[in-house]
Amino acid sequence: MITPRFSCTQTLESVAVSIYCPSVRASDVEINVDETLLTVHINPYFLRVNFPHPVVEDDQSSATYDPSSGYLTVTLTKESKGQEFPDLDLLAKLLAPRHVDDQKHPVIEVIGSEHTELEELVDLTDAMSLEQREILQAAENDWQFPQTVAESSPPIQLSKKRYYGFLDMYTGYFAHVAHTENDVNELGSEAESCLLEERRTKRLQREEMKWDEEHYMADYVDDEYIQELLAWEDPELADSAQCIFTESENMTMLNLPRKEYLPTKLQQRNLYLTLLTLLFAYAYDRRTTQRDPTPESAWTICSLVPAFSALDPPPYITSESVPLSIPTSGFTDHDLASTLTPSYRRSLAFPLYRSFAMADACRKDVAAILAKGRRVVTRYLLEMKHILDHHEVYYVYSKIWVDDFCVWIQASANDEIMLDIAERLKALTITKSMISWDIENLEAATHLDTTTSDSDDESSE
Template identity: 60%
Template sequence: MITPRFSCSQTDTSVIVSMYCPSIRAAEVEINIDEMTLTVHVKPYFLRLNFSHALLEDDESSAQYDPSSGYLTITMTKESKGQDFKDLDLLAKLLAPRTTTHQPVIEVLSSDNGNESDLVSKTQGLSLEENLSLEQEEIKKAAKNDWQLPQQAPETLVSFETSLQKYYGFLNMHHGYLRHVIHTENEVNELGADAETCTVDERTKRRIDHEDEKWDGEHYMADYMDDEYIRGLLDWTHPLADGPFEYTEKENAEMLRLPRKEYIATPQQTHNLYLTLVTILYSYAYDARTTQLDPTPESAWTMCVLTPAFSALDPPNMRPTTGKEPLIFSQEEVIAALIPSYRRSLAFPLYRSFYLVDKCRTDVAGFLTKGRRMVMRCLLQMKDILDHHEVYHVYSKIWLNDFCLWISAYADDETLEKLGKVLAEIKIAKALIGWNLEELETAALESLERESDSDDLSSEDSDDFYHAPL
């Protein structure tokens, strides 16, 4: 079945869905409204949308088909007049399956065994101390008579793997995409032929080793002293969306092409996804600022090489969470998640300036505080660049496709805003990068002063020469 192009809008009393389904028979259209779910079926198209509030199919509801334009317009009545249906422009969220929670269907109301009921009531009547004493006496009797005491398996077992295959990508859902990576022109892959079998610890080690290998102190000093062009990049302002937000037709079409998936992430995985999102947006922000939002043939390489989750399959993996408290991001863990991005920005691209690197952090903070729609727009622009690259499109498949759907359907604007505020407040010290940046900057300034003094002396000698008598 084909998912048609569609758009949604609303009035105070109705929700309107407009579907593009040319060359159909209006008599064959099947429309069903079940509380918050709309289902439309007409060969070869099928559309199921899940809304945030209930809808009615009454006399005011209607469906009209215009053969000349090919659009089917469905008008549904809101159950509560004036209710605001949010996120009607997040098409991927409307298409996502509705999450259901299954409750136990069997409940024990009573027992016919009178003796057992008496025993239960007596046990419940005991105090905590009496229960503990009773339990200790039973344990002593069991040890004396060699009874088989209850046993429990350890809470954590030693991991045992029978396969060399390792998973990676969004929620570790993917594998096999890099099996033949050495036979492609993938210049960002840092795991070589072992991309499918490297453990998590090995990925981190190889990433750090490669960053240290590519680090060039002289290149950093040269950009530190000759920073006229970099200053221009620092003055550039990213055109963040202001006022009413509306996706373009191209962005809507791209969202409709996203996979139809349902994600069941643990609190720990959700926590790490937000931090991984920061590193991905950072790579986008760096390329956007250095190209001033005019992508070059090197843009795909730049964004991939600056993202640890792409180049080394090594996303942030932070502290465990219990899931009982709301998502909270400490400054320490946000800094830890960003340090690899800082290191890579100082080791790989053409421009290597700590001030430029730090400026991109504030760009990401601005994206996050704008909420899901702004983040989605950044990811779609990044995805468009990677999708059109003959090699790096693989990273769009294992990361960006899922991230775009997850952002629109599962991410939370309030959480994104909190994360953006933390990102705006943090200060990443140069000492955390690990390459003695402050010493190199001091040496560069001293070298510049020596050259200036030497030029002054040369100028005086030149004056003496020209004024010397013949």
């Protein structure tokens, strides 16, 4: 079945769905309405739209087909007239599967048991192992055994498969990476076998190897072009008009995977953090190319995202420091700084232009993007997806990360949470000492050399 192009509009009393299905017989159309769900089938097209609120099929409802334009328009009445249907332009959200309420599932309750407490105690004793019996006897006789704290051991791995990507849903995408020209892959042929700790170690080693003091100092001294890049303003972020998706963007959203994501609170929190690293990388490329991607743009983006190059997404702090009960929106400055520090490091070690001021400008760009809300974030992710999809090797990162992010942002992300992160990012300070490359002393030495050279020139005159 083919998912047709479609768009939705609304009035105070109804919602209309315009479906492009040329060269069909209107008499064969099948339309079903079930609360929030609309399904339209007209061979070879099939469309299932899940509205945010219920609709009904009544006397005011209609379905008309215009053979000249090829559009079938289905008009349905809102169950609560005057109710606003939000996000009708977020097509991926409308196409997402309808959420099933877990509370509707049957719940089994144990009413009682014929076992007495004595019988239960006998059963528990019979089930004890010899070691458990000895421990129980030792407790009764107050024996003094030496006690030591067991060393923490890595979790038992029951499978050789390693999972990565969005919510760790993917595996096998790098099975033949040794036979491709994937220059951003920092795990080599071990991409499918590395544990997360090993990926992080390899990423840090790669960053240290790529760090070049002379390159950084050269860009710091001769920064005329970098200053031009810093002065550039993104017209999309300066525009106060509402974001309206283009026909091309709508078509891309129609081709996104149809998935329903059920992340835990901690996973959802980590998705917001990973989103920061994706937007940072795209903001860097967008600023350095001034919104005109080059053949190197795909490499630049993938090199700056640790989740791409090393399959190492945030958080970059220990999970013990993030209590499971913390609300998703409870991000601290430490959370955000630890997330963006690797992005800063990579922007100073990999691409052509290496400037701490440039990294700071990209952080502010990310804050401005998030402050614009889900639609602008979706547009930037779609643009990133377009760049990666047109690369013969790096398209894989679009499949395991960007596609799912485009769907999740539209269907599940919260504008209030993103606005809170944006405000924190705007005021956030990431110091040069956090980068761990002694940047402050390098810049001080550069100033000293420049001053000494100027003094020598004046003396010679």
